[in-house]
Amino acid sequence: MAKQTFQAPSGTRDFYPVELLRRRYVEKLWRDTSIRHGFAEIDGPTFEHLDLYTVKSGEGIVSELFSFKRDGGEKDFALRPEFTPTLARLYAAKANALPKPTKWFWQQTCFRAERPQRGRLREFMQWNCDILGEQSPRVDADAIAVAVDLLIAAGFKPGQISVKIGSRAVACEILKSLGVAATDEALQQALVALDKAAKLRPEDFEAECGKAGFSGSAYRERARAIESGFATGSTEASRVDVSSIAALRTELAALGIADWCTLDLNIARGLAYYTGIVFEVIVDGERAVAGGGRYDNLIELVGGPATPAIGFGMGDVVLALVLQDKGLMPSDDELLDLLSAPSASYRPQxxxxxxxxxxxxxxxxxxxxxxxxxxxxxxxxxxxxxxxxxxxxxxxxxxxxxxxxxxxxxxxxxxxxxxxxxxxxxxxxxxxxxxx
Amino acid sequence: MAKQTFQAPSGTRDFYPVELLRRRYVEKLWRDTSIRHGFAEIDGPTFEHLDLYTVKSGEGIVSELFSFKRDGGEKDFALRPEFTPTLARLYAAKANALPKPTKWFWQQTCFRAERPQRGRLREFMQWNCDILGEQSPRVDADAIAVAVDLLIAAGFKPGQISVKIGSRAVACEILKSLGVAATDEALQQALVALDKAAKLRPEDFEAECGKAGFSGSAYRERARAIESGFATGSTEASRVDVSSIAALRTELAALGIADWCTLDLNIARGLAYYTGIVFEVIVDGERAVAGGGRYDNLIELVGGPATPAIGFGMGDVVLALVLQDKGLMPSDDELLDLLSAPSASYRPQxxxxxxxxxxxxxxxxxxxxxxxxxxxxxxxxxxxxxxxxxxxxxxxxxxxxxxxxxxxxxxxxxxxxxxxxxxxxxxxxxxxxxxx
Structure with missing residues (x-):
């Protein structure tokens, strides 16, 4: 008689001691970096009411969620696909009692009901850092610096790390200079058209931009000039107002990371949701290990006061793959010593x-x-x-x-x-x- | 127009920074104690195939689970109500490659779809320590010592802690001496009758015992004599064979905790599932903060080789309540320093x-x-x-x-x-x- 045997659900992981030590190492890097930068840790439930996710992302997200219901007419629940909606709920509930800025980090497990593939699992760890209650280029630079410092702490050298920054403000300035009407609606439509660039043939891309009232090639040309100016630190007035991004560059330089950051005005991904800069941290010019941006509307959307906010997320799956590829994952013996070392000081030093x-x-x-x-x-x-x-x-x-x-x-x-x-x-x- | 607001699902918790520090303190106590005792940490998925839980606990558990299904005919999943089935699955998959004994600990979140009440939530943290592959009074004593040392590390004084030990072996010896047939079936039925003692009037209890073929009051009398012998360390031969529990007492004495342990042969709870000793760690004579026992059948049940195993679990909710009641939860300032201190050494010292x-x-x-x-x-x-x-x-x-x-x-x-x-x-x- 064949015995019944059991496997882990597809897309989830079993962690035997060696795998667990590697995960704890990544978690320690995350926690120590967050603490050194003055962030305090928070957490919430592993599942939330389903509507907390649909209010942020729309009904379209439901098919990507593990959702369930309890008997007796209770509302639907879903395993968290990300933490930001919970963070927004927590902030909204105590907004008036919280310091400005509030700096929170979080690192736990998330769930996506997608088909598993290399680098994408159904259950994975995620690290978030968010700064709420203040809108300034300083705070934007602070958020980027945390993600960069994590990679430096993990052993990456400056030449291996780059940060691509997109800017809603500058993109909209270019669009206006190209004749797009200065209304939220017209600008949003134009940003959506830009977002399609990567997926379309040039002539189809031009047609999309034309429908939104501007020339795609003209956008590219003006964008390139501003991107070069950012790279060389030239902040002189160009044809459009680049003051927002010039101020960000000054702040990045103060933190010693301006040279690793490039402006990429082709990035429009997420600008429909994000309200200011967006950024991706890229290792070796190819793999995005972290991404985030400014989202000044979310706290209000979940019932709180209007609150500026910026944050980013980093997953453990891609980070661990990159550490292994680059020979930066410590040996099993080294892990025993690294995990025994003191954590970052919870009190500022x-x-x-x-x-x-x-x-x-x-x-x-x-x-x-x-x-x-x-x-x-x-x-x-x-x-x-x-x-x-x-x-x-x-x-x-x-x-x-x-x-x-x-x-x-x-x-x-x-x-x-x-x-x-x-x-x-x-x-x-x-x-x-x-x-x- | 009223804004939409959101609450955490009933029975779950939001952790703002101060609450998170307290939780991290409990988790640090758990982890450090486990490591000092030579346990290695493991983890598995937050949800499993539903049948992994029903094979251990029967279909009756389904109503206590958060279960869900994915479209397209995939099997049912459930959020883990406990970790032991996952641990058994992990052990069974690699049994031949693992050392004997294998000492594993685990500390993460569990889920029960029960009505929330004080001390019982729908999402809670749980700590497990398990020793697999060896069956001996030494290993039994080792498992009990971990739970006791956790409480000592948390600041409890010996007089505040007691361990109640039940023994399937001794209970069965008494039952046999009272005429119960020496078959698994008859003994199991008698244990089930004993388990009802707490809930029944004396005369109804006697009737239950009578149906199972023994006198309840005679059981109590013989049990009391053996319990007193255990308390005074007298291991002389009694009317029944107490060698298994006498050997355990010797091992507890070697570890310096025999005086805190009492034998309680009224404990039958769980003996239908557990195969050897069971134990509960009790603070101040009233609150059970940890419980466990020997379960030598489970690894085989999930497809592995026959493997002896003993383990216990401790939840964070009751432990945190008790720490607070006894003034043992450090102040917010103290927590900052305690959490910055080095963890237990992962390499043996x-x-x-x-x-x-x-x-x-x-x-x-x-x-x-x-x-x-x-x-x-x-x-x-x-x-x-x-x-x-x-x-x-x-x-x-x-x-x-x-x-x-x-x-x-x-x-x-x-x-x-x-x-x-x-x-x-x-x-x-x-x-x-x-x-x-």
């Missing part, structure tokens, strides 16, 4: 403060440098120059130390437990001292 | 070896003491006295150090990287030296 306007230019570069050196670093979202108030902010956020910059490249370290202050020193010495 | 038969009695007490002092300690499952072979075993398991006992209470520490050996010292000094 350095809270960087500018003592005056001139010092302000040094704050964000130093924070970025400290984070990349493995430390949990923060700065204040307050605009005051009152050092006493800023030190209170540092203490309220439970920081071990404050760094008080007196110029953009010199400052003192203050221990917030003993209140002892160091001598004035160059920024390089501050990093070296804190690293110990 | 000490691998304890007996150089001769006399030293063997010291091995398990020392391993238990080292684990309780916060270290990852192991001993060999090999019975050889060849120190060279045992040191190879220690190295194969990636241990940092070996402790070579020359008597039950003296030994040397050998660094397995440098191969440097210490002088002979008393066990207390070994613990103090390793702790640094």
């Amino acid at each position: 350095a809270f960087v403060i500018a003592a005056n306007d001139a010092a302000d230019a040094g704050v964000r570069p130093l924070v970025a440098q400290l984070r990349r050196a493995g430390m949990h670093a923060r700065s204040s979202s307050k605009t005051t120059r009152n050092v006493g108030k800023l030190l209170q902010d540092a203490a309220a956020q439970k920081s071990h130390r404050a760094v008080i910059l007196e110029t953009a490249d010199t400052g003192k370290i203050k221990d917030l437990t003993t209140q002892v202050e160091s001598a004035l020193m160059p920024v390089a010495d501050i990093v070296a001292t804190l690293r110990i | 000490a691998f304890v070896i007996a150089a001769n038969d006399a030293a063997d009695a010291g091995v398990r007490p020392l391993v238990a003491q080292l684990r309780r002092a916060g270290m990852h300690a192991r001993s060999s499952s090999k019975t050889t006295r060849n120190v060279g072979k045992l040191l190879q075993d220690a190295a194969a398991q990636k241990s940092h150090r070996a402790v070579i006992l020359e008597t039950a209470d003296t030994g040397k520490i050998k660094d397995l990287t440098t191969q440097v050996e210490s002088a002979l010292m008393p066990v207390a000094d070994i613990v103090a030296t390793l702790r640094i």
Whole structure:
């Protein structure tokens, strides 16, 4: 008599100890990077009411969901295909009590009822980082920097990583300069036409653009000029207003990652949902390992106040494949030691403060440098120059130390437990001292 | 116009940052304790084919499951109500390649489609530890010790913890001494009758027992005598064979936890499924926070070879309630520091070896003491006295150090990287030296 045997459902994974250690390593990279950047972890249910997903993505998403019902007339539920709707629900429920900006990360499992294939499973891990409540090029750059720092922490070299940035604002400026009416409706229609570029023959693409009221080849030509300007850091006024993306480039440069970022105004994917920049992080010029953008309408859509928001997601399946391909997945023995090492410090190790306007230019570069050196670093979202108030902010956020910059490249370290202050020193010495 | 708002499904939880830190603390306690005891983590899919659950628990479980189907004739799936069926499936698939014993732990989320109430949710976290491939009182004691050490690590004092142990073997010995036929069927029927004791009036209970061929009050009387013997450590031959439970008591004593364990032969709950001892870990004499037992039939039931197994589970909901009630949940500030601390070492910090038969009695007490002092300690499952072979075993398991006992209470520490050996010292000094 044949015994009954059982397999895992197609598209799901069994994790024996060795596979589990590799997954825990990816999760540790995610968590440590999030914490170093000042994000706090949240979580929600594994399943939600189905309508939370349809309100964001439309009824079309239902066929991609594992949905189910309980007897007795209860509403439909669905396993989460992504976390953003839950995050929006959580934010909307407590919006008034939450700090601005609110920085949240999440890393758990998601489910898609698609046919499984290489790199796409029915159950997979996902990492999200979101910054809510503030709309600025600074916050946009901060979000991009987290995704880049994750890859640096995983061992990728700068030349292996690139970030492609699309911009709704600049795309719309070009479209308007080409005669598209300056209404949401007309611009949205034009963006949808642009999105079809990759899939169409050039003549069919031109026809689509023509229907939306502009010339596709003219769009491409103007886009290329602006993309080159972004690459060389030239922010001089062009035919259209590029101020939004010029400000983003300045912020990316402050964080030390401008050279890895390229502007790609052909990216229109998702701009119907996203409201500002969109970005994809690409390894070795081919594989997208993370993607995200600005979504300023979602919190209101689920019942909260109008709230700007930006975020990105990264899945474990593609990341693990890329780590393995590049020889960056540690050996089984190395994993035992790496997973025993302390996690990133949940309390900030350095809270960087500018003592005056001139010092302000040094704050964000130093924070970025400290984070990349493995430390949990923060700065204040307050605009005051009152050092006493800023030190209170540092203490309220439970920081071990404050760094008080007196110029953009010199400052003192203050221990917030003993209140002892160091001598004035160059920024390089501050990093070296804190690293110990 | 009223905005649409959304709530979490009933019986599920939203975790804002503070709640998530508390959950991560519980998960860290679980993981660190498992690792210190030499368990390796595994995981499987969040949902399985429905029949994996019905083969273990029968069709009756279906009403307690969140089950769903995909279009196109695929089989039914269900969200996991527990992990043990998945663990059995994983073990069965690779049984021949796995070490004996195999020690696995798991901690993730489970789902029950019951009406939510205090302490019982529809989605909750669960921690499982299982030891497979070996059947012995040593392994039974090892499993109980993990659950007890978790509570000690969480801050409970010995007087607050008790372990109630039920024994299928001893219960059946008593039943046979009372005239129940020595067949599986007759004994099983008698155990089912015993299980009803708590719910019935004495006279109805007697009637049930009578139908199963024995006197309930006589059972109680003989049980009480054996229970008292277990409490005082008296293992002298009684009217029935208590050797199985006497051996367990000896092993519990070696691990330093015999005094916290009581034999309770009224426990029959689950004995229809469990095949050996069952146990419940109880805090403050009232709240069961963990439960488990021996289940030697399950691996075969899912298509694997006949394999002895013992395990227990602990949920996060009741544990967190108890921690809060007892003032053992750290403050929000303390959590930031606790979660930043290193995890338990994934590599063993000490691998304890007996150089001769006399030293063997010291091995398990020392391993238990080292684990309780916060270290990852192991001993060999090999019975050889060849120190060279045992040191190879220690190295194969990636241990940092070996402790070579020359008597039950003296030994040397050998660094397995440098191969440097210490002088002979008393066990207390070994613990103090390793702790640094």
